[in-house]
Amino acid sequence: MTAHRQTKQLEAIRTAFQTAERPLSIEELHELATRDVGTLGLRTVYRAVRRLEEEGEIARVLVPGDSDRYELASVASKHHHHFHCTACDRYFDVHGCPGGLNKIIPNGFKLEHHDLTLSGLCSSCA
Ligand SMILES: [Zn+2]
Numbered sequence: 001m002t003a004h005r006q007t008k009q010l011e012a013i014r015t016a017f018q019t020a021e022r023p024l025s026i027e028e029l030h031e032l033a034t035r036d037v038g039t040l041g042l043r044t045v046y047r048a049v050r051r052l053e054e055e056g057e058i059a060r061v062l063v064p065g066d067s068d069r070y071e072l073a074s075v076a077s078k079h080h081h082h083f084h085c086t087a088c089d090r091y092f093d094v095h096g097c098p099g100g101l102n103k104i105i106p107n108g109f110k111l112e113h114h115d116l117t118l119s120g121l122c123s124s125c126a
Pocket residue numbers: 085086087088089090121122123124125126
C-alpha cells in the first residue's frame with residue numbers, strides 16, 4: 001500500500017467523523033469512507049482506526065454487549081453523554097449532563113466518574 005493511498009484512507013475516516021458528528025462503529029466508518037474513496041476493505045478500516053486510536057486522534061466509546069464505537073478525541077475530551085437509538089442502533093452525542101449525582105450515591109462514598117447512556121428512539125426512528 002502506498003503512503004498516498006493510506007493518507008487518503010485516514011482522511012476519509014476523519015471526514016466520516018466530521019460529517020456524521022456522532023460516535024461511529026467500524027461498520028459505519030466503512031460505509032461512510034467507502035462513499036468517499038471508493039472500495040475499501042473492512043480490514044483496512046480496522047487498521048486505520050487502530051492507527052488513529054494509537055495516535056490519540058480518536059477515542060473508543062465502550063458499548064456493553066455490542067461492538068465499540070469511536071469518536072474524535074476532541075469530542076471525547078469534553079464531558080458529554082450518549083444516546084442509543086434502539087431501532088437503528090446508532091449512537092448520538094448528548095451535550096448536557098444532569099449532574100447532582102453526588103446526591104444519589106451511598107453515604108460515605110466518593111464519586112469520581114460517571115457514564116451515562118440514554119436510550120430510546122432517535123428523531124428519524126421516533
Ligand atoms: Zn434511530
